[in-house]
Amino acid sequence: MGIRVCKFGGSSLSNADQFRKVKDIVLSDPERRFVVPSAPGKRADEDMKITDLLYKCYKLAHTGQSYAECFSVIVERFCEIVSELGLDIDLLPLLHETEEEIARQPQPDYAASRGEYFSGIILANYLGWPFIDAAEVIRFDRTGAYASESTNEALREVLKDYDHAVIPGFYGSMPDGRIKTFSRGGSDISGAIVARAVKADMYENWTDVSGFLMADPHIIKDPKPIKTLTYRELRELSYMGATVLHEDAIFPVRKAGIPINIKNTNDPEHPGTIITVGDEDGQQNGTITGIAGHKNFTLLNIEKAMMNSELGFGRRVLGVLEELGISFEHLPTGIDTMSVVIADRELEMHRAEIMERIWERCQPDSIEFTSGVALIATVGRGMVNKRGTASRLFRALAVADVNVRMIDQGSSELNIIVGVDGKDFERAVSAIYYEFV
Numbered sequence: 001m002g003i004r005v006c007k008f009g010g011s012s013l014s015n016a017d018q019f020r021k022v023k024d025i026v027l028s029d030p031e032r033r034f035v036v037p038s039a040p041g042k043r044a045d046e047d048m049k050i051t052d053l054l055y056k057c058y059k060l061a062h063t064g065q066s067y068a069e070c071f072s073v074i075v076e077r078f079c080e081i082v083s084e085l086g087l088d089i090d091l092l093p094l095l096h097e098t099e100e101e102i103a104r105q106p107q108p109d110y111a112a113s114r115g116e117y118f119s120g121i122i123l124a125n126y127l128g129w130p131f132i133d134a135a136e137v138i139r140f141d142r143t144g145a146y147a148s149e150s151t152n153e154a155l156r157e158v159l160k161d162y163d164h165a166v167i168p169g170f171y172g173s174m175p176d177g178r179i180k181t182f183s184r185g186g187s188d189i190s191g192a193i194v195a196r197a198v199k200a201d202m203y204e205n206w207t208d209v210s211g212f213l214m215a216d217p218h219i220i221k222d223p224k225p226i227k228t229l230t231y232r233e234l235r236e237l238s239y240m241g242a243t244v245l246h247e248d249a250i251f252p253v254r255k256a257g258i259p260i261n262i263k264n265t266n267d268p269e270h271p272g273t274i275i276t277v278g279d280e281d282g283q284q285n286g287t288i289t290g291i292a293g294h295k296n297f298t299l300l301n302i303e304k305a306m307m308n309s310e311l312g313f314g315r316r317v318l319g320v321l322e323e324l325g326i327s328f329e330h331l332p333t334g335i336d337t338m339s340v341v342i343a344d345r346e347l348e349m350h351r352a353e354i355m356e357r358i359w360e361r362c363q364p365d366s367i368e369f370t371s372g373v374a375l376i377a378t379v380g381r382g383m384v385n386k387r388g389t390a391s392r393l394f395r396a397l398a399v400a401d402v403n404v405r406m407i408d409q410g411s412s413e414l415n416i417i418v419g420v421d422g423k424d425f426e427r428a429v430s431a432i433y434y435e436f437v
């Protein structure tokens with residue numbers, strides 16, 4: 001029998017009803033042996049996530065303000081879930097201890113982690129499964145960096161004695177026992193770590209969407225879901241803004257060759273999206289897998305006659321950016337031209353400084369910034385070695401009257417990135433989508 005590790009996100013555990021759905025899902029498949037819960041999320045738009053309330057309590061406590069009222073909302077939410085599920089546990093003494101401890105802790109991590117901690121206790125009790133505190137098995141080093149190998153050993157050693165367990169997400173502990181959390185959304189990482197440790201056959205990541213869609217539903221009405229995605233495609237799409245999973249969650253499972261299945265707690269029969277290491281099954285939706293993009297980029301365009309034969313030109317340009325701590329996204333070049341694509345947030349007030357240093361060191365014929373550029377990545381393992389993909393893409397953009405300002409194709413042939421005017425962004429995404437889908 002295989003092993004599945006299931007991580008449930010905050011929206012999957014926002015109230016007692018959601019806990020019921022989670023229990024049904026978990027118990028419907030005996031391979032689902034290890035569960036990693038998040039803290040309860042929002043029940044409605046105007047609601048606050050438990051984790052946000054906990055951060056707020058910490059902030060109030062450490063700025064000399066009363067946080068009793070804020071903490072009472074947390075107590076109420078957990079107690080409501082416990083009583084609606086008819087569980088015979090009294091969380092009040094532990095909750096009150098936690099309330100006091102929040103004020104004593106020098107960092108917010110302890111406070112923030114308690115959402116997952118209590119969510120884990122409740123879920124373990126409801127499933128009738130053992131609860132394993134993540135502080136015992138997920139390790140960070142003295143500097144606060146995640147210690148992957150010692151965690152893997154500790155987890156493997158502990159979990160080998162369990163058929164089932166609930167391990168709360170998002171946190172672990174440092175060598176001195178202090179609680180440390182991952183960055184926000186980090187329960188995805190915990191789930192991946194547990195999946196690696198137990199050598200799971202599948203890491204199920206349960207959320208409130210049925211996997212990845214081929215394009216942003218704010219732009220395309222009812223875009224098709226993506227059935228399978230490779231890790232490399234996932235990286236391209238998430239980098240360009242398609243976010244369902246925490247970026248750091250990928251590494252532990254990818255390395256161990258474990259596929260991820262993104263599933264919807266509110267629609268458990270939907271197959272969701274499967275992220276695989278390779279494309280062994282050769283299955284895919286078509287030529288392209290998905291389209292993602294972002295606005296707010298600037299092109300730094302540099303021209304100089306005979307640039308191609310000037311040794312060190314590129315290094316000097318990039319050296320200026322490095323000195324100013326600016327990272328760039330793409331670097332399309334011509335014979336006598338070079339463009340550097342930079343996110344606006346990176347540039348901020350460095351524009352004049354960049355111009356000045358490049359004039360001085362590279363003596364170009366011209367330099368200019370073009371702002372308001374949007375980047376669109378069309379990603380698909382089906383594009384490799386397939387003739388005509390680029391021509392279809394550019395024809396579709398031309399027919400939609402979109403002017404292409406920049407083109408970049410990675411050597412992997414996994415994606416084609418185009419830069420267009422920000423105002424043409426949505427039109428360009430639609431044109432590409434309807435050409436291929």
Ligand code: ASP
Pocket residue numbers: 009010038039049051052115169170183184185186187188
């Ligand atoms: N509860 C944490 C957060 O809101 C971690 C998570 O849900 O993954 O960021």
